[in-house]
Amino acid sequence: MKEVVKCECGHVNPHGTILCESCGRVLDETQKNSKMIDMRYEGSARRSQTYNKSMIDKIWNFFTSVKVGVSLIVILLIASSVGTIFPQEQYIPPTELPEVFYEAEYGFLGKLYYLLGFHNLYSSWWYLICIAMLGTSLLIASIDRVVPLYRSLKKQKIARHEGFLKKQRIFGITNTDKQASDFEEIKRSLESRRYKVKEENGNLLAEKGRFSRWGPYVNHAGLIIFLIGGMLRFLPGMYVDEVLWLREGETKEIPGTEGQYALKNNQFKVEVYDKENEEDQTFNAAIDKVGTIVKNYQADVTLYEKEGNSLPGEDATLKKIKDHAVKVNFPLKHDHYALYQVDYKLDELSEMSFNLMNKSTKETFGTMTISLDDPKTMYELKDGYSVELMSYFPDFEFDENQEPVTKSRIPNNPAFIFNMKTPDKPKGEVSFVAIQQTLEPLGENTYKMAFAGVDTRNVTALTVRKDLTLWIFFVGGGIFMIGVIQGAYWNHRRIWIQRKDGEIWLAGHTNKNWHGLKRDISMILEGTNLNEPEDQLEAKHIGEKEK
Amino acid sequence: MDKKQRRLIMRTSILVLLGAALVFSLYANFTKDKVAAVQKGDTARDFVLTDMDGNRHKLSDYKGQGVFLNFWGTWCKPCEYEMPFMDNQYQKYKDQGVQILAVNVGESDYSVKKFAEKHQLTFPIMIDNNNQVQTAYKVDPLPVTFLIDKDGRIVDTLTGSLSEESIQKHMERIKP
Incomplete structure (x- = not known):
């Protein structure tokens, strides 16, 4: 197998190249006779296409396939949605045994659900493997495409081969004797439409929005960062999610802090909207309608830090850090930890x-x-x-x-x-x-x-949360969105114009929004002698219909 | 280095990296419940508790002896079931270098004393009032027993009630 392909123009292309990176000549025999060429990835040789020898290459090639990527997405989509049909194990009542609960509650389907492991789907080995394979596919398929695409866009010559121009979707020839004046006119007009115009031997290449070609790869990079964030949650100390039940008057170690912090519940209260209260008068109608409406759930707590190296069980010296009123959506935050009001129990006998x-x-x-x-x-x-x-x-x-x-x-x-x-x-x-x-x-x-008589006390339940990975998810999500916007709101448009013995050849290409490109071209050609080029794909469709 | 070789190295390293990430995620996922729990082979975390007779027990003071560390509650039937067996075995093994420490999970002195009287328990019983020892040993549910050898290493973690026969076997395992 040949490792390289030398084009007639003298440029040496990697094996598997369809269109010469430099002049655009059609190199792939199977494409020579088609009316239009496939412009995907600029006809560059995707890395995976080059050869297929070692085991590593085979694995690599498997993951470069878009089909594999799409299949993984479909599998994950279906599995993830099935996982929401019945509750996951962590959400069933804690007193219930899963092997009994699913069948008792949902019958045969529930039993099947349990037996197939859907009750614990999102941490099952096969789900994780699928996610990891999708991540691999995203990374490898991107590397495999972005490198050669970058190469060929960087190496493209201004003067392209005739065949390349002819086989573009937008293509037209005009016979004119005012070549020079028209040419200058077009150039100005292209520049005023913010095209980057390069000229060489009377040939023009006008290009705009190339960066939109990187959109999908930026987007994939964002997704991969997102997955890395998910993975980092497994590292000790990165992510804590615990619950602390605390009675009034009680001081307990905060779980997940390795004994570093303790919390005291001074008071827990539930306040309701009161018709007697001036401030709450606005809500009278609602209070009449539904009765009691809770205004506030609040735990007044004191946070302590343990001093010295006391052993568990020993009376530790606690240093007061701060008092805080934990209300719903107003957590106590300290040292990356946050304590959220999540549940309560009123009037426990004391x-x-x-x-x-x-x-x-x-x-x-x-x-x-x-x-x-x-x-x-x-x-x-x-x-x-x-x-x-x-x-x-x-x-x-x-x-x-x-x-x-x-x-x-x-x-x-x-x-x-x-x-x-x-x-x-x-x-x-x-x-x-x-x-x-x-x-x-x-x-x-x-x-x-x-x-x-009795004396009672209230109990509060607080969620202890620490998440050092959250910013990674934001960064990943942000990059993902930048990629989407980059690829969706801009198009990569190119217009080639060449002078050939009394004729002007014009060809155009865009990665999407052909209508926009055509409008650009017709505006540029306004006031010149040039004919509007033909959309060969449309012409083909019309031709077929007429037959 | 030729191009092909470079490509192979590049591809291999990327695949190895991704494979390592996958293995790490799977491993971390399947051990996340166990990371929370105390594992066999770990060094037992030291603690200090005072028993019902006012004696201080520091786990590390029992280096050189086996320790049968039991967590229990008075309302817990399986805990109650194994208590008399533990006491019998305590009598046999206390002179052979195996200590029993029975940690109550923070009930009232009253309840614990009554319980100990009812079953005439002779091994040291201590109350973990502010849950620090339970938290350190991630105790849930009851009963749970940690077998600690003479080097302070956790040999095994036993959940559920134990028969007298199995308690005896476990005592043999941690006998120095």
């Missing part, structure tokens, strides 16, 4: 109070307050009266043996077993007390624990 009371006389013998986080074993009341806490169930239920147990450590439904010790019952009386429920398992009691 304390319960009881009075020890004689059931018949209703006389009370003191009040005891039980902290639900930290209950005590003994509560001393008035002289001679005390209550022993025998058992505590923060989230009480009866198990299968009718034994009281707790479902969790959160005081959602607290229950207690008390032993009430009084002067007349020194051994005590046992009472089981839950919300709205009192049992006396060991027989009728004289005393009871009368409910005397």
Whole structure:
């Protein structure tokens, strides 16, 4: 196989070249007899077309194919849309098992969905491989085209070969005796239309908007930067997305900060629009219509930084950094971290109070307050009266043996077993007390624990977010858009004009918007003796129709 | 260097680069849940907690001994199930250089004390009040046990409740 092709004009082209890079002579035998030439990539030799020998070249050539690229896009498009039919695994209720959930909720299709792995599509190995292959295809196909295209546009000569001109879509010949004056006129007019005009031996090349040819490659570069951004999220420290539940009064380490920061929840509140409030009067109609409307979700927090190298479990010295009111869309930001208000729970029980009371006389013998986080074993009341806490169930239920147990450590439904010790019952009386429920398992009691009130607190949930990759996505997206605009709003137009023994030859080419090119040409030719060139493609269509 | 050779080198390096990016992404994706978790072979992160009798336990003080590090909660049935077995094995192995540390995930002193009394537990029990140790060990769900060898390395991570027999086997694994 020949590695190079030498053109009659003397220029040496790489193997696979269709049109000579320099003069535009048709080099490919199969194109010689066609009426028009294929101007894609300037008829340059795409790198992949040159030879096909080693394994590397074969892989390379696979990825240069537009067909492969388009197939990958289609596969990814279909897969991505299928992935949105049912919720992804991370969005199903956390208590549900995926193998059960999909079938129970969506029947056979759900089961299939789960079995084929669509419940975790966007991080499945084959999806990632497809994305990576698309990235490879974008990069390699671009390299394969942009390099030779750049070469041939740079090397193009002003005087092109006859065959090249004749086989352009826009082409015309005029017989004229006023060649010189017309020529100058055309030149001026081209320049006034912002064409770059080059002249050589009475031949003209007018060119405009070449940079629009790089649009697709700029666009691909943007996409590749975008993919790199996605990849960098996997690097430790680049991306954090965690949730922190924090009760009022609680201080906890902020997850994802490797123990560096801690947060205290001073207060969480939900405010609603109030008809009584002057400021909110505007919303009266809406309030009447729908009732309660929330105005603000707000967590007043204090951010601390850990000082020194204390171990987990040790009481660390916390240095206060700042107070902040975290509201929806107004996160607490510090050191690349952002804390967003995302969820809440109101009125979680924190304390319960009881009075020890004689059931018949209703006389009370003191009040005891039980902290639900930290209950005590003994509560001393008035002289001679005390209550022993025998058992505590923060989230009480009866198990299968009718034994009281707790479902969790959160005081959602607290229950207690008390032993009430009084002067007349020194051994005590046992009472089981839950919300709205009192049992006396060991027989009728004289005393009871009368409910005397609760104290509650609110819980806030904050999303902890850190994203050092975001700017890469913006840069990639920006470059992508620049490429799109570059390729879409500008066209690469070229007009060749040559003087040949009393004739003027004119040929034109554009990468898109032929109508615009034709209008340019007709304006340029106004006031000259030149005929308007013919659109050979249109002529061909009309010719075919007439047949 | 001739043109063809240069082209081959160019192509090979681009393909290798892209291949490396793919391998990295796949690897990172499949280990992202495990990166979060504590892995076998890692050095166990040191911590300090005080047990119910007021004794300080620093993990690194147990270098030279195996440590059976268990995270549990009083409401958690599978945790409760394995506790008596752990206690039996503790009695057998404490003189052979295996220590049990049972870290409660931050409940009240009251609940933990009652639980320990009920099951007559003799190994050191400590409460991780502000969740720092759980966060360091990425504990979720309960129960979870880390087997730490005499060099302070994590030999294995066990989730779910363990039978007495398997606890004994695991004690053998970390016996110095």
